[in-house]
Amino acid sequence: MNFLHLKYLIEVEKYESISKAAQHLYINQPRLSKIIKEIEEEANIKIFERHNKGVVPTTKGREFLSQAKKIVQEVDYLKNMYQDDPHKLNLDICVPRSSYISEAFIEYLKMDNNMKKELNLNYRETNSFDTIQNVYDGENNLGIVRFPLRDQDYYFNILNLKELTYEKLFTFDYQILISKDNPLKDKDIYMKDLKKQIELKHGDIHIQEDHHNHKHMNIYERGIQFELLNEIPETYMWVAPMPKKLLKQNDFVLKACKDKKIPYVDYLIYRKGYVLSKEDQNFIECLKNVIEQVK
Incomplete structure (x- = not known):
């Protein structure tokens, strides 16, 4: 059983398609199909079920592929260990x-x-x-x-x-990030105080659950998030704890919300x-x- 062919099988599982895997591996589809068939015959199991949308591993196939991944990882580790370059x-x-x-x-x-x-x-x-x-x-x-x-x-x-x-x-706990010019800077902050502010949402984290009269913007670029916080005082973000150096560089203030703690x-x-x-x-x-x- 060829070690390189184990990598081919892993690619087929990844793309759920023999044709897509063949394109990624730069080999033709008939050749890849033949390799799969030869491995299935040698291992005496059916690794993939074919259907009109592609292929999926059989129960035995998933077990086989799990072991194949472990073998590939171990070989790659050995290569890295002896090819270490300072x-x-x-x-x-x-x-x-x-x-x-x-x-x-x-x-x-x-x-x-x-x-x-x-x-x-x-x-x-x-x-x-x-x-x-x-x-x-x-x-x-x-x-x-x-x-x-x-x-x-x-x-x-x-x-x-x-x-x-x-x-x-x-x-x-997520905390509230505001600029030094935000009117909430020196106050204890509660959820009701945020209703008059604009939330800058980012990523897949959603803290605020009460959307009554709540204004927000979905911003995914870190640079413009910080610019908006600095240029528009009535804006805020929910963030994980931040390094003090970064807070100082951007004139930001990190505040806890007194009545909203979600770990x-x-x-x-x-x-x-x-x-x-x-x-x-x-x-x-x-x-x-x-x-x-x-x-």
Whole structure:
């Protein structure tokens, strides 16, 4: 059984289509179909069920593919371990939009002359469901997922189903970010006070549940979010704890809401069998250092 052919099977499962996988792998479809048939005959199982929209793994096929992924991960780890190059920097991570995480990423780049190395970095910001899928599919090696603490069991079920390892990083309450010119700056803030303000929503986090007379804008670019906070005093954002350095640089104030506390939690995730590289470990160390600063 050819090791490269195991990778082909994983691509077919990922795209749920032999033709799409063949295009991605730059081989012709008949050749890929023949490889699948040969592996099925050799393993004496049917790996994929064909239907008019593509292919799906059989029960035995899912078991086979799970083992194939473990083999591929172990071989890739061995390659990385013996091809370690102190002049190269590799990091591949998918995260929520969060200032403390981006600050950790910056600190990571600054450590040990990392910026002088050959860089191969993939830092992607997206929602938790896309992060889980990206890590599961192998698009990213590491991920950070964020969700309300009350939904923890629901997310654990998803992570366990996809055989992902997860490690708690940080539990926190969302806070209100405003500019120093906001009229609420020196006051204790309650939910009723926010009805006269404009909320800048971002990402897949939704805190406010009372929409009566509530004004908001959906903004997904971090730069314009900060500009709006500074230029329009009666605006605010719900955010995770932020580094003091960033608050000072932007003349921002972080305030707790006295009558609205919803705990959220961030988890580090990666595929079972994936062995954290030295670069991964260094980034996680930077992440935990910044978390201690913002607590």
